[in-house]
């Protein structure tokens with residue numbers, strides 16, 4: 001077992017900018033947000049921090065892919081802790 005506590009979905013990785021095409025030149029900032037999972041009586045809120053990639057070249061902000069991954073991960077984590 002690794003002692004590293006970094007969440008794997010928050011690790012930096014190489015990616016290219018959808019606007020200007022620059023590769024791996026981003027500043028990553030974290031935005032706290034709440035994601036509602038489910039609906040009706042069984043709905044619950046999961047708090048999470050989303051990594052936002054800010055392109056250093058053109059300034060484009062990107063969250064979509066990461067947001068999906070973090071949302072999914074946060075929901076799994078929440079469900080695990082409830083057991």
Ligand SMILES: [Zn+2]
Pocket residue numbers: 017018019020021022055056057058059060
């Ligand atoms: Zn860019």
